[in-house]
Amino acid sequence: MQLRMLMTEIQKEIRALGDLLSVTQNIVLTAHKDPDGDALGSALALWHWLRKRGHTVDIALPSPYPDGFHWLPGLDKTLVSDYDMEEIVQKLKFASVVIYLDFNAMDRIERLSEAFSQTDAQSVMIDHHRDPEPIADIMISDVAASSTCELVFEVMTSLYGDVDLDRNIATCLYTGIITDTGSFKYNIRPQLFIHVSKLLSTGIDSNAIQDLIFNNLDIKFLRLLGLCLTERFILMPEVQTGIFYLTKQDYKEFDIKRGDTEGIINYLLKVKNIKVAAFFRQQPGIIKISLRSKGSISVQQIARELFNGGGHLNASGGYLHGSLRKAITRFQKELPNYLSKYKELKV
Ligand code: 5GP
């Protein structure tokens, strides 16, 4: 019953977006800082689709995208606040609609937050993270969706069917679905595969896209992984938790850039007795934290309460100011309290 109500609510919001899009609009899309495959894929898919439907559309990102995604169609047309702030402010001045993708709290777009909040444009959020804040006039929020890309697919097809689907749109949506589900390992539900079959029907090459996403690493990744496995690894067997960390010196020595550490945390969860994984990185200005878990164990509350962050049940993140050592010690001290309620952990 509750799910049915939820679906109706989402459908209502999608219809409200449909009403907005029934006239030609000036649209600015944005996605979260340090955009991943889902953030970029959802923004670019909408960019292609909305343009096809006659709207004027720009994408404004709050931070640069990882080089590894350079092959995504349209990515080179995006505006990035670090380089294009004036143009972004100008575009927002004339925007009639803004769309927030793959985030649900304004601090996730950092320096763009103020610029977006000041527009008179109608705002729309499309997202699948937990605990959304009321940041938009139209809130298309579904925590059961695997990815924002899956939701964007639902928005497109429930408004206009699949007539507009083409290879560019399908490539972008497939990328977000593949990255957020870890190639259909997490957050999957039956309807996702029906959607994916429609994406594949456009003729996109799944093997080629997966190769571009997963088998396209710089050799630096293996070196970093080696460092984490051998020298930056803390095991907490009493709470079945593994921790990796990287120091400021590591960042300098390995010339670590955006996206270079993506995926390293997943290696901790490959160990059968590890149920919770944490990855602390001493980035310029902040300690960035990623958290992952298996099964019903939630890391979202920990991210929210200890690290100013949030995310999903099994994948969350946040940040702290201060020293790396303090951040790790805090996590080690507080973690058992959070895990004590999970019987499968025997904490
Ligand atoms: P990752 O560990 O890959 O950076 O992020 C995992 C998940 O946690 C993503 O869904 C991401 O949106 C969320 N997340 C990561 N960092 C933050 C943060 O600083 N704040 C919030 N609210 N969510 C975050």
Ligand code: MN
């Ligand atoms: Mn996502």
